[in-house]
Amino acid sequence: MRIHFWGVRGSLPTPLTNAQIRNKITAIVQRITPEDLVSEDARENFIQHLPEWLTSTVGGNTACVEVDTDDGNVFVLDAGSGLREMSYRGFEESEKTIHLFFSHFHWDHIMGFPFFGPVYNKNFTFHIYSPWPDTMNILSAQMEPPYFPVKFSTCTPNMNFHLLEPEKPIKVGDSTIICKKMFHPGASYSYKIIENGRQFVYATDVELTAASSEEKAAYKKFFMDSDMLVLDSQYTVDELFDKPNWGHSTCCHGVELAQECNIKRLYLFHHEPTYDDKKINSLVKIARWYADSSGKPKFEIQAASEGTDVLL
Numbered sequence: 501m502r503i504h505f506w507g508v509r510g511s512l513p514t515p516l517t518n519a520q521i522r523n524k525i526t527a528i529v530q531r532i533t534p535e536d537l538v539s540e541d542a543r544e545n546f547i548q549h550l551p552e553w554l555t556s557t558v559g560g561n562t563a564c565v566e567v568d569t570d571d572g573n574v575f576v577l578d579a580g581s582g583l584r585e586m587s588y589r590g591f592e593e594s595e596k597t598i599h600l601f602f603s604h605f606h607w608d609h610i611m612g613f614p615f616f617g618p619v620y621n622k623n624f625t626f627h628i629y630s631p632w633p634d635t636m637n638i639l640s641a642q643m644e645p646p647y648f649p650v651k652f653s654t655c656t657p658n659m660n661f662h663l664l665e666p667e668k669p670i671k672v673g674d675s676t677i678i679c680k681k682m683f684h685p686g687a688s689y690s691y692k693i694i695e696n697g698r699q700f701v702y703a704t705d706v707e708l709t710a711a712s713s714e715e716k717a718a719y720k721k722f723f724m725d726s727d728m729l730v731l732d733s734q735y736t737v738d739e740l741f742d743k744p745n746w747g748h749s750t751c752c753h754g755v756e757l758a759q760e761c762n763i764k765r766l767y768l769f770h771h772e773p774t775y776d777d778k779k780i781n782s783l784v785k786i787a788r789w790y791a792d793s794s795g796k797p798k799f800e801i802q803a804a805s806e807g808t809d810v811l812l
């Protein structure tokens with residue numbers, strides 16, 4: 501399966517600011533030595549070896565992750581503002597059936613839906629899944645005046661809503677999909693997708709530390725032996741102390757969970773809107789240091805970044 505990140509930010513869309521762009525330019529200029537300028541090759545080599553957080557950005561769109569299965573199904577996890585970008589990806593005829601799964605309906609997870617071109621195209625078919633019985637009403641409510649100019653009734657008639665039962669697997673093609681309730685204000689659901697022996701878990705908007713010991717044990721069982729875990733890592737440890745019960749986790753708690761659950765790749769996700777690329781890069785470094793210092797088996801840690809593909 502192929503995972504593609506269309507939106508990785510938490511809470512609300514967060515464009516790069518002028519000050520952040522200027523800070524990147526300043527940091528790049530300060531790294532230049534006279535030898536870096538002697539030829540075109542030297543200049544290109546200098547650029548190639550700059551840290552990624554200076555030459556790119558994790559992105560500012562809110563939660564939206566595409567999973568393309570080996571048997572050709574298109575799954576989308578959450579409809580944050582990143583979903584608008586997916587409108588332009590180009591769809592083969594076989595990709596015009598889209599399976600959309602919702603973790604919950606906080607604004608940052610639904611705001612992209614009215615901006616996703618295919619929802620207005622009658623050649624597309626949608627299967628929309630969540631454990632909430634009123635999903636259609638929730639999605640259509642954000643398209644009522646005065647919030648949006650185009651009503652839900654103008655969407656393709658091929659909208660099929662499916663009510664999920666938590667922890668009860670469903671099959672879509674060769675894939676098995678299971679959702680599990682997580683600790684978050686108003687609740688959130690994580691999704692596990694299994695295909696051809698590969699296991700991917702999307703766990704956004706979860707406060708690992710606020711869960712009871714029974715819940716934590718159940719989380720571990722759900723996450724166990726995943727090839728890739730996309731996990732809410734919005735806060736620093738300091739911030740978590742200031743924001744108990746706000747429903748988010750830290751990269752360090754993510755590392756501990758990944759070690760306990762034999763996770764092969766941990767992708768930090770739902771980045772805090774007030775953190776710039778430098779800060780998010782430093783959180784990745786902290787997470788890697790924390791994982792290494794434990795002496796436990798190594799695994800991959802990355803910051804989820806808009807536009808990135810991961811093959812499982």
Ligand SMILES: [Zn+2]
Binds near residue numbers: 510511608705770
């Ligand atoms: Zn969120």
Ligand SMILES: [Zn+2]
Binds near residue numbers: 604606684688705747
């Ligand atoms: Zn939320």
